[in-house]
Amino acid sequence: MERIVYVNGEYVPEQEAKVSVFDRGFLFADGVYEVTAVLNGKLVDFDGHMRRLHRSLSELQMAMPCDEGELLAIHRAMIEKNALVEGMIYMQITRGAADRDFTFPASATPTLVMFTQTRSIIDSAQAKTGVRVVTVEDLRWGRRDIKTVQLLYPSMAKMIAQGKGADDAWLVQDGMVTEGTSNNTYIVTADGTIVTRDLSHDILPGITRAAVLRCARELQMKVEERAFSVEEALAAREAFSSSATGFVSPVVEIDGKALGDGQPGPVARRLRQVYIEESLKAAI
Template identity: 55%
Template sequence: MARIAYVNGSFLPLHEANVSILDRGFLFADGIYEVTAVLDGRLVDTPRHMARLDRSAREIGMRLAETPERIEAIEKELVERNRLTEGVVYLQATRGAEDRDFLPSPDLAPTLVMFTQEKVLVDSPAARTGIGVATVPDIRWGRRDIKSVMLLAQVLAKQEAARKGAQDAWLVTDEGMVTEGASSTAWILTYDGKLVTRDKSHVTLPGCTGDALADLVGELGLTIDFRPFSVEEALDAKEAFNSAAGSLILPIVSIDGRPIGDGRPGPVTTRLRELYIEHARR
């Protein structure tokens, strides 16, 4: 069955789904996006994703083509039309299309596109074995709390990680502090039983999966220390993992080639992943 996409009010076969070369998302990266997981044919953590989308739009002074409620309805219909059981819905909203000028017209009609993508989330081989990450300098702009389509720095980071034989990248400041994963929230578990991840600020993107996870950790008697942590502290951690809509909770077994803990997915990370999947399916 041909995949169906959504473009500015219309559901179209993917190969017919197009936007103008004058779209400001293409010319200036003047746009935002969201990725929402789909499990058992249902959207996961949608209220969090819609709230973050709305916030990102407001932060850059951009009008969305539809209300968050209408966007959620479109996403659900797109999942149904594509008969998607497991995977993600990608959404991109831009300021619109017009002749190239840094200053947009005030009445410009915004662009809204969405498509689905099949992806193994629950029975992921990477979740069973864990992944290695490489640390890469964080060269992104200062407003990382906005989910911008300006992702060149993340692309370069993941390329560098792949060249080093790792499966993902952690972005690091000049002072050696981890900000986040190239497309995820970074976490460590200390030997005194505390989860550590950065608090919300302009430095990192607020993760929807991480926010949901934060509501679940109490079931394991864990507390979260919201603060920065260094690469050295991460190397000395008991466990480490990433959280993201496109991978859920993903164990990290090595950083820059050095094993974390015993070099295998840790029991706490494994249980947190199970708890999150249970939450997602509810």
């Protein structure tokens, strides 16, 4: 089955999809994106993704290409046209095409693109075996709270991790972990407290992060939102990450040191189970 993508009002086969070479997303990474998980053909945390999309666009003084109702309809059409049961929908909005200039164009029509990816999210191999990470210096720009398409350094960090035989990288600034290449990060201390970096310009306000913390508190788990060091992470009882496409992913090794018994820990396993259960019930 040929994949159908959405480009500026049209559903077309992916081989026919085109965007202007003058698009500012291509020339300046002047764009934002959201990735929404799909389970059983339904969207997970869609309202949360829309709230963050509004914030990202506002921070960049960029216009919405259409209203939320239309975006929801397009997402659902993409699921139907691609017979997507489990996976994700990637949505990207750029400022649009304009003659190349560092200043924002006075007027430009936003570019809206969406495509689907089929992936086994619930029955994830990494959720069973755990993820091995290495720490890498965080050299990204200072507004990581905006979900922009400026992803070159996270991509480079992930390649550094793979070159060291690991699965992913945790980014570090001044000795403190900020986040993963494409996820929020957590450790579980010796007394069972879940620690994750507090929200600021330093990290992305993850939609899955918010849901996972809500689940943890409903399960009466102790949560601290604060920065934690690499040393704390290496001494942690367990660790995990969260993202829209990984849900809760246990981390079993950091910089070559196994955490606990080197297997996915009970806190991560429980949170993953509850998050999936709640997502299946609430998906739209």
